[in-house]
Amino acid sequence: MPIKTNELNIISNTTLRRPEWLKVQLGSDQNYTEVRKLVNRQQLHTVCESARCPNIGECWTRRTATFMILGDTCTRSCTFCNIKTGKPGVYDLNEPQRVAAAVKELNLKHAVITSVARDDLQDGGAAMFAATIRAIREVLPGCSVEVLIPDFRGNLNDLDTVLAARPDILNHNVETVRRLQKELRVQATYERSLSILRHAAGQNFMTKSGLMVGAGETKEEVLQTLRDLREANCRIVTIGQYLPPTKAHYPMDRFYHPDEFAEFKHLGLELGFSHVESGPLVRSSYHADEQAPHLAESA
Ligand code: SF4
DSSP states (O other), X not given: OOOOTHHHHHHXXXXXXXXXXXXXXXXXXXXXXXXXXXXXXXXOEEHHHHTTOTTHHHHHHXXXXXXXXXXXXXXXXXXXXXXXXXXXXXXXXTHHHHHHHHHHHHTOSEEEEEEOOOTTSTTTTHHHHHHHHHHHXXXXXXXXXXXXXXXXXXXXXXXXXXXXXXXXXXXXXXXXXXXXXXXXXXXXXXXXXXXXXXXXXXXXXXXEEEEEEOSSOOHHHHHHHHHHHHHTTXXXXXXXXXXXXXXXXOOOOXXXXXXXXXXXXXXXXXXXOSEXXXXXXXXXXXXXXXXXXXXXXXX
16 A cells, blocks of 8 residues: 555645755555554554654655654643643543553564653653563564653653563654754753753663754754753754645755764764764654664763
8 A cells, every 4th residue: 555645745735846956665465454454453653654754665664663652632732742732531541451462463672662751740741661671672672662752741750650660772862952942942941851851860860862955054052952861961853844734834944965964973983972863854753773783882
């Protein structure tokens, strides 16, 4: 079954013409179809679909996906993001088991779990993250688990709830440079995100963060963000091109050339990151499965 062409729309919705290096792979083989059927059968949400990720063809063909727990409706209204904003409904307490069953069926070596922001819940959804980590461990003990978490409004007790389940990688994105936080992440702050990363790293967790470029930041601001992340002891960083999902989203300023992404990678490694995934189509969970064995060696 050919992939729906949402990801192509992402790019065509921008006013700038898509450069050659942003061409994406279509998902049309059996693996892609199997992942789709599995997601539907287990009634799961994926950020791959909800965020209209340009890599869905490639990732699903490789039988990797990022599962999004706690529903498909986010309580925040980030201006870069395609995920639906509103009042979320009740969530399913059995969702961790359904995610775990999907992870097992895909026989993942590395699972990435994220969620919508749930500021309506007292713990921000922390207990469900912890339950999902444990459920995966129960059915597939050899699978490493990465959680891409919201900021829990800065509540470190909620973060500790997640950490108590011992994720292999604690991922939390700063998304953009300090100056553009209010424009892109209306209800979040840069300092709060750094404090989340700092707290987890302080307990010896492998931490990861990511940002998009092309939203109007300067290169020096990107570098300063990398320095700030290192200061918070962040070990892995992802850097990718910002592509507005629709014309109604925050506008793109420019395309970065692959050479500029290579330069960010070089500078990031010089700053001491263990791993820098930097490229036009890089997203927070892009090739996360390939980073995991690398990390085991460098931990
Ligand atoms: S990069 Fe992440 S969100 Fe995008 S398709 Fe791949 S696994 Fe899904």
